[in-house]
Amino acid sequence: MLRVGLTGGIGSGKSTVSGRLAELGAVVIDSDLLAREVVAPGTDGLRDVVAAFGEGVLAEDGSLDRPALAKIVFSDDDARRTLNAIVHPRVGARTGEMMAAAPSDAIVVHDVPLLVENGMAPAYHLVLVVDTPVEERVRRLVAARGMAEADARSRIAAQASDEQRRAAADVWLDNGGERAVVLAEVDGLWERRLLPFEANTREQRVHRVGAPKIVDYDPAWPAQAARLIARVQAATGGAPVEHIGSTSIPGLAAKDIVDLQVGVDSLEEADKLAHALAEAGFPRCPEALSDTALPSHPDPELWRKRVHCSADPGRPVNLHVRVREWPAWRYALVFRDWMRTHPHEVTAYAALKRELAPAFAADGGATRYADAKDPWMHAALARAVAWAGGHADRSW
Template sequence: MLRVGLTGGIGSGKSTVSGRLGELGAVVIDSDLLAREVVAPGTEGLRDIVAAFGEGVLAADGSLDRAALAAIVFSDDDARRTLNGIVHPRVAARTGEMMAAAPSDAIVVHDVPLLVENGMAPAYHLVLVVDAPVEERVRRLVAARGMAEADARSRIAAQAGDEQRRAAADVWLDNGGERTVVLSEVDRLWAERLVPFEVNVREQRVHGAGSPKIVDYNPEWPAAAARLIARVQAATGGAPVEHIGSTAVPGLAAKNVIDLQLGVDSLEEADKLAHALAEAGFPRYPDALTDTVLPSHPDPEVWRKRVHCSADPGRPVNLHVRVRQWPAWRYVLIFRDWLRAHPEEVAAYAAVKRELAPEFAADGGATRYADAKSPWIQAALTRAVEWSGGSADRPW
């Protein structure tokens, strides 16, 4: 099962996207609909709301008068917390039931208006954010919902802003133009990313990054790494994770592959985490691996590690699982931090990458390319260890 979180500000047209995903075959769980369901006439939810806020929140037919309730809770934090305490647990329970009932090969789209505000992003394999310019959102709310303009602007201002949503978004869908444009984008996303992503997760299959191709530094890499780190930590119970490798060094040209380092106390612990990581979208790379571009050590076992890669066709990831007490964990961090502190070394490393990558473009993988970089990296690691206060003779 692939879990996709869908969110967007009020008036962004999120329902357009969720509707299309449903047409394409997704199992859509709409939190707004569930919130209505759990307070429908005759439910315990409605009885608890009346007990908390009085008979004045009921319409003439006995249903919930949403406008009357909104007038009470919108500007009163305590009242809003009381309402959330009634509704949210019931919505969560129904969501869990619907998730459990979905087929094992489903793409489940969880439509949650306050996904960002409630910090829910790490629970999903992918988060889609639907956006539209504020003025367009105001126009829609006034025209389609009959809101007063001041009310529309107030509600928009009360929600997460663009910066917060962009930090959570794996995919940003601009729904400010013609409806056909965003629908076409959703169709492409479904075919090229969501469907193969689901298959890879279900079959615990990595999606290879392909031949080495060096691109300019992308300032969005750190935010992507932060989202991935949150998912890995959610899957592993908060284990330490670091953004490492070239994409962790500002200004450094690199392959568009995020490298992360997950710390464990033993390789046995790493193996116990393998299933949870695979379920979270990071299947284990099948071969046993050893760090090779590292100094000699009396015990070569300390260079052993596990590697997981992304199942997401749209975001290549290498997740290196290393024992924190072994030297490789520290060594990788020293190299990253040394590069961050030495712009001239960043430029030199980028030149080596750009020179070597074309030679291996037809390989279909990056193994020979990595081997070709080894002489430069070996020499650079010696300088990095000395910079950190260590000894080039005993860097570990």
């Protein structure tokens, strides 16, 4: 099962996207709809709401008068917390039931308006954010929902900012233009990313990247790494994870593959985490079990690791699971930190990458390319270790 979080601000048009995904075959769980169901007439949820806020929140037919309740809770934090304590646990329980009932090969789209505000992003394999410019959202809310303009703007301002949503978004869907445009984008996303991502995750199959291709540094890499780190930590119960490798070094040209390092106490612990990582979209790469030992550290046992790669065709990842304080774990961190403070080394390394990558373009993989870099890497690591030895925050 692939878990996809869908969110966006009020008036952004999430229903357009969720409706299309349902047409394509997704199992859509709509949190707004569930929030209505759990306080429908005759439910214990409605009973508790009335007990908390009084008979004035009931309409003449005995249903919940939502505008009346909104007037009470929208500007009162304590009242809103009381309402959330009644509704959220019931919605959560119903969501869990629906996810458990979904087929094993389902793409489950969880439509959650406050996904970002509630810090839920790490729970999903992928987060989709639907965006529409504020003025268009205000227009829609006034025209379609009959809101007063001031009320619409107040509600928009009370939600997450664009910056907060961008930080959580694996996919940013612009719904400010013609409906056909965003629908076409959703169709492409379904075919090229969601379907293969689900199949790869279910079959514990990594997405193969192929021959090395060097691209310019992408300023979006750190934010992408941060989302992946949160996902890995959620899957592992909080294991320490760091962004390493070329994409962690500002300005360095690199393969568009995010490298992360997970620290464990032993390889046995690494093996115990394998299933959870695979379920989170990072299956094991069994062919990559060890790093290349440096001449000064020849003990092969101290270079062993476990490697997981991404099942997501839209975001290649190498996840190196290494024992903390073993040589490769330490070298990965000191090399990154050294490169970040030595721009001339960044320039030299980028030139080497651009020189070597075309020579191995026909390989269909990156093994020989990596081997060709080893002499430079060994010399660079010696310089990095010497640098680290002169810094009080490093122990070498």
